[in-house]
Amino acid sequence: MKTLTVALGERSYPIHIGPDLLKTGSLVADTLPAPRAVLVTNETVGPLYARQLADGLEAAGVTLLDRIELADGEQHKTPATLEQVYDRLLEARADRKTAVIALGGGVVGDLAGFAAATYQRGVPFVQVPTTLLAQVDAAVGGKTAVNHRLGKNMIGAFYQPRVVLADTDSLGTLPDRELRAGFAEVVKYGLIRDPAFFAYLEEHAQAILARDPEALSEAIYRSCRNKAEVVAADEREADQRALLNLGHTFAHAIETGTGYTDWLHGEAVAAGMVMAAEVSRRAGLLSESDTQRITALLKASGLPVKGPADLATDRYLEIMGVDKKASGGAVRYILLEGIGRAFMTAEVPEAVVREAIDACR
C-alpha cells in the first residue's frame, strides 16, 4: 500500500492506494468520530464489493445503519436522487456523527459527498472509489455535486473526505470502456503540469490499459500526487485548481448536450482536451507536434478525439456560457502553451473556439 496526504491543515487526509484494501476496515474506522455509518453505492458496484467493505468495517467495530444502492449512470446524479438519499439517512436515524461512505465511481462519490456536506449541515464523509476515474480524480479534492438540467455539477459544495481508500483490486471488474475513460483524466495531469508523466504515459499507455498492476498503480499514484498538490495549494479553485478543468468546458457541453447518457465523463474530457489543444494551436500557443502528440496518445488509448457528430456549435457555446469558470459573462478557457504547461484565459476569440469545435466533429 502507498499513502499520500492531501495537506489541508486540520482537514488533511490520507489517500491509500493498493490491492486488498476494502477489507481493511481500520483504515476507515480510525478516521471516524463514531462507529456508525451509512453506505452509499450503486446497483453495479454494490453486489460486487459492498459485502467485503461491510465485513471489514464491522470487524473494525463500525455498524452500518443502511446500504443505499443508487441507479447507475451520470443521468441519475440529480437533485431527485439526492432527495432519496436524504430520505434514507433520516429513516436510518443517521445523526451528526454518522459517516456517509461512498463506494463506487464519480457519480456515487459526487452525490454521496454532497449529501454528506448538507445532511444536518455536514456529517463525516469517506471515499472508497472503485473506478479508475474516481481513484485518480473524482474521489480526491472534495468537489461534490449533482447535475442540473441546464448544466453539469451546478449544485454542489467543496467538502473533503476523511480518507480515500483506493483498492486497485476493484479495477479488475471495471469494463474496458470505463478504464479508458478514467485514463483521460490521467493524461490530463501530464498535460497540465507534469510533462515527464505525459512521456511515461506515452510509453506505458498500453500496459496501463491492459491492467498491468505495476503500471496501473504507478499511474494512479502519480495522478493522485499531482491532484493532492493542486488541491493543497488551492482548495477552492481561486486560481491554479481551475487547470484541473482542462477540456472540461467542452466536455460538460458534450455531456449536457447529449443528456448525460451517451458519453462517459472521461470520454467527453478526452474530446474536450483535443478541442482545447486545437484552440491553443490555432491561437499560436501550442506547436503542431505537441498537438499531434496529445491526439495520438488519446487515440491510441481508444478514446474519442472528436465530439458528437450532431451537437451544433451554437449549442456548445450556449451551454459553455454557464460554465462555472465564467466570470462577468466571459467564458474562461484552460489552454496549453506546451505539454505540461496549462493556463487560464478569457482572451479567446469566439471564432477560434468555433473553428476548433468544428474541426473536432
Ligand SMILES: O=C(O)C(=O)C[C@@H](O)[C@H](O)[C@H](O)COP(=O)(O)O
Ligand atoms: O477537482 C477538480 O477541481 C476538477 O476540476 C476535476 C474534474 O476532473 C472533475 O470532473 C470535476 O468534477 C469538475 O468540476 P467542475 O467544477 O468543473 O464541475
Ligand SMILES: [Zn+2]
Ligand atoms: Zn473530470
